[in-house]
Amino acid sequence: MVHLTRRYWFSASHRLHNPALEAAENTLVYGKCNNPGGHGHNYHVEITVAGPVDARTGMVVDLTELDGLAEREILNRFDQINLNDDQGFASLVPTTENLCVQIYHIVRERWTDLPSARNARLERVRLEETSSNFFEYTGEGD
């Protein structure tokens, strides 16, 4: 059982705002992150796969397959957009916590796009918002 982690990045913007809250409460909770124009980040995302090393290939998962999934489902969708415009955040505040959980679910739902990972599992998604904070989700509590 070896863990493989692959790292990708994308640039996006977000505005932290919960329409169910009053303006004053939004300011209190989100501070400057609530300004109407939003702001943005370079997000670094790490996908960790846990599985046995295949005796024939010496690999946990074929990186070409994993890169393809990440490109199609994560980077094409989130790179160079405003997260508030994404369907996943139609009724969810696009905090990095919520984005991390979303990316985990996206990868898990597309797991069969990775034929070489049929004996492996998605272990964790880690999402860096800045060089000073990051988030991790392992599916615990789903």
Next chain:
Amino acid sequence: MVHLTRRYWFSASHRLHNPALEAAENTLVYGKCNNPGGHGHNYHVEITVAGPVDARTGMVVDLTELDGLAEREILNRFDQINLNDDQGFASLVPTTENLCVQIYHIVRERWTDLPSARNARLERVRLEETSSNFFEYTGEGD
């Protein structure tokens, strides 16, 4: 003559769009960066000061003074905003090239906020947009 460089960072969003161009031309020039919602970055800015080492203090410039200037003029202004909303980009596309030149001019105009740097000069502003590209301006051509 010693060069001192100090590093700061802020998060902002921008949309690359030149209103003087047709929609098709904007798409051609800026690609996905032209999407109406914009996207964002963690910008890392480095300010380089060149000057003699003060014999009394052993310093090129008092870092408390430099940090104060950066806080008041750069971080308070650009952190957690949409650059397109900033007055400096009212008639200028907020590319990182243009932002780098703007920051250089802001620092140079506020140089007298740094009494300890009276024998020193602003050497360069360096602005990282992502971990894969950065921009530098030394005032050449001003």
Next chain:
Amino acid sequence: MVHLTRRYWFSASHRLHNPALEAAENTLVYGKCNNPGGHGHNYHVEITVAGPVDARTGMVVDLTELDGLAEREILNRFDQINLNDDQGFASLVPTTENLCVQIYHIVRERWTDLPSARNARLERVRLEETSSNFFEYTGEGD
């Protein structure tokens, strides 16, 4: 259940010396780190909080609260000091192992300073001494 990690840093010095040991034994155990003048490091500390994502805010913990706690209890206390002068090391050698455990206990004892984390828990403290070694404590064995 999402893990949030926040990163801070401070600069401090230490001398590794156990007064209960003979001089020769101190030299044997600590080598050059035992020299009377000490030496120092830029310490990077990461605090990991584990908890549910709050449905109202989309957050695990309010970062303003966490930053306040870190500022008051960790940075104000340990930044730009000699660790051997700190009360916590009056009878304890200030190795980075011991400092890591101390910081964990300080944060846990002040947990109620984080009202937004009432459903969350301190998961881990990670302390980097140099770019080549770091330490982690999760409270195991307390």
Next chain:
Amino acid sequence: MVHLTRRYWFSASHRLHNPALEAAENTLVYGKCNNPGGHGHNYHVEITVAGPVDARTGMVVDLTELDGLAEREILNRFDQINLNDDQGFASLVPTTENLCVQIYHIVRERWTDLPSARNARLERVRLEETSSNFFEYTGEGD
């Protein structure tokens, strides 16, 4: 129970090729990594030791001992070589997964070279192949 992690690095080359497979299959599985001349990496390896903090020394393990083991058994053996020439890969494809597991086993077998770690255990080996992917092995499944 504190975790200590120490980081080392070495430069090596490898060619991904399984002699039990046909040429076309090797190309399919390994792509450009199967080219006869091979290619190479700067590998960064992290060794994590878990153990109690020794009351006398304030340490989990004596770093001089750990560095000696790493130098003798890992760096002397793998630095500046072609991994395909190493005896450990005589009948094993030198993927980074396999190299990670090998390094774990080498360190565990030489554990008695670390007298100061007699109450500690090898927790994990982490091996970075590039800044975009890394592997971890904890002995699970041995």
Next chain:
Amino acid sequence: MVHLTRRYWFSASHRLHNPALEAAENTLVYGKCNNPGGHGHNYHVEITVAGPVDARTGMVVDLTELDGLAEREILNRFDQINLNDDQGFASLVPTTENLCVQIYHIVRERWTDLPSARNARLERVRLEETSSNFFEYTGEGD
């Protein structure tokens, strides 16, 4: 006049060996880097372009053009190969000094592939061999 720097990376192997020298001299000059199997690195290359900011686009050079040139001429050629097999090193030792100069010349010769850089010039190529050493060439002495 703004400087734009773009960063790319590739993995390659090399053996340092000058066929014009005796075996003993090769060993003396190159040490372990002369071993017949070679070794390898993750090379990070930075291309710096100096030019005016285009008033219409706000850019020094179109990054899509620059990325295309780098992909076609540098990455396709050097990524995942043994540098000793490259035609550029048929009669030249593939030290990183020589590779840095070669990459500079390749980019300069293909400069017309960058229509948006017609008012700009290649300023510098910087090539990192490891996290501890790098090389720079500005064309001085050509």
Next chain:
Amino acid sequence: MVHLTRRYWFSASHRLHNPALEAAENTLVYGKCNNPGGHGHNYHVEITVAGPVDARTGMVVDLTELDGLAEREILNRFDQINLNDDQGFASLVPTTENLCVQIYHIVRERWTDLPSARNARLERVRLEETSSNFFEYTGEGD
């Protein structure tokens, strides 16, 4: 003419204090850095050598020679010490500006320890104090 830069690091402590100044003035100038116990840093030093690529070896300077000089003259002297105890700071405040200039002079004075660099010159010393500030000296004004 190629520039080669090699990176080293050491850990040291310092107290910023000018005995020629009053206590109040020392506090004003140096703030918390003036506390009697001092504090410390992991210093990263980069030595840049400029020279032609030797036609026989393909190198600017033999790294074994440069590493030897750095080990003997810089690391043995400054690693794991209190800079205030060093003879070079007997009558000089050990700011990182002053340390940077000192290291430049040490390397230049020992240049003949580098026979392979007889056609090359010391271009620059760069010294990082923290991940947020660094200093550079090129001998300008000597």
